[in-house]
Amino acid sequence: MIFGIEKGKVLKYLEQISNIPFTVKLPDEEPIKVGNGESQFTVTVNRPLKKTDLLHSTSLALGEAYMNRDIEVEGDLFAALNIALSQIEKFAVDSHSLKKLLHSSTSAKNQKKEVSSHYDIGNDFYSLWLGNTMNYSCAYFKNEKDTLDEAQENKIDHILSKLNIKDGMSLLDIGCGWGYLLLEAAKRHHIHGVGITLSEEQAKGFQKKIEEEGLQDHLEVKIMDYRELKKSDLTFDRVVSVGMLEHVGRANYELFFENVDAVLKPQGLFLLHYISALKEHPGDPWIKKYIFPGGVIPSLREIIQICGDHRFYTLDVESLRQHYVKTLLCWRENYLQAMDQVKMMFDDQFIRMWELYLCSCAASFNNGVIDLHQILLSKGPKNDMPLTRCHLYE
Structure with a gap:
């Protein structure tokens, strides 16, 4: 599992959204190449994310995973994020549970x-x-x-x-x-x-x-x-x-x-x-x-x-x-x-x-x-x- 989702589905999705070749490394598995050509960066998943966290807030789950080194990026971080944020409209946000965070006091x-x-x-x-x-x-x-x-x-x-x-x-x-x-x-x-x-x-x-x-x-x-x-x-x-x-x-x-x-x-x-x-x-x-x-x-x-x-x-x-x-x-x-x-x-x-x-x-x-x-x-x-x-x- 990667990001709490079947690996094959994730990799197929990544190939569809990215025209930049990169590599994904999973624990105890061989590196996986996405796209054609020389990899521009490598994403290493040290600890798979929970599906529930991703559905709660995709950006919060990915951001905290990077901060805590559960995910690491070797190479151009901007290039990696440029791919991820091209799909931001598909990111999940549980607006109800995040209400206080999204709508804080304007006093x-x-x-x-x-x-x-x-x-x-x-x-x-x-x-x-x-x-x-x-x-x-x-x-x-x-x-x-x-x-x-x-x-x-x-x-x-x-x-x-x-x-x-x-x-x-x-x-x-x-x-x-x-x-x-x-x-x-x-x-x-x-x-x-x-x-x-x-x-x-x-x-x-x-x-x-x-x-x-x-x-x-x-x-x-x-x-x-x-x-x-x-x-x-x-x-x-x-x-x-x-x-x-x-x-x-x-x-x-x-x-x-x-x-x-x-x-x-x-x-x-x-x-x-x-x-x-x-x-x-x-x-x-x-x-x-x-x-x-x-x-x-x-x-x-x-x-x-x-x-x-x-x-x-x-x-x-x-x-x-x-x-x-x-x-x-x-x-x-x-x-x-x-x-x-x-x-x-x-x-x-x-x-x-x-x-x-x-x-x-x-x-x-x-x-x-x-x-x-x-x-x-x-x-x-x-x-x-x-x-x-x-x-x-x-």
Whole structure:
């Protein structure tokens, strides 16, 4: 038995879904070749998975098996996951038994706890693999040979160009991370910016950079929930949010836009950059248990509809899905290169979990399971924008 299912049935299925040759090793049996040509990777099954676990949640069962070394992959983990996730629609999920995991509380208190569980595991850890910009979001590769840092710089250029930033404007970054976007905007355009985050570690790192760059008169970072914006009396010419909407939760999308509306000046621009999905979905059980507790990926269509309800005019929508595949693979390469230092910080289970996270996300983007969209919105009709997108590529 393999994965609690008859071996012959599994191997026949694997041959049908994969055009990449690979090898499967089972306990006390000869290696089995799947497909024609030289194997790109080898899957070793050290302990067969229970059929009941796979039916409970296929992704949770496979993810935990990899973390615990019940399954090991020799060779290209991304290639293996790219095959597996091409079939994700066939993965089983027992929604009833996983209800609390898939639909956690969207209260401010619980969401702060969930955000902190991911982003507060240490600035030293993130600095090992995010690159010099400390940008934890999709980069923008203008050229195939761009380095990760160059592509992250490109992303900042792209966003600031879309926002049509002018010297002296005010800019709010909701979910500012370690603040690189605001730091660059302040240095280039002398903006007055505020970054809000729920992560203590990110806020600490951002504040340190503000002081090192001597930008105290231009930038401020706050530990602040987006729900507090309506009562803040703050107003801004521009608002940006990069990779934060995924933490808001489907029940709170309307509330999120109400708060953006409350602080954005008339004729102001709002750029929303977020991981999206083709359809509405509660999320993947393994990702929600181990990586992003409470995380929900909005569909493009539901966000566009909400924008209209709040009289936000959609000026531009762009998919950066393929850019995120490259970004994640760059992060994974940096992560593996820093493995000696990572091993001094975390145990084997965490180390395997984090590489699985980076590779599975890359494979998910590659297969179109998830997407990345940037939406540019204006508060009311705005007639002084460039007539074409040419300025974005100059």
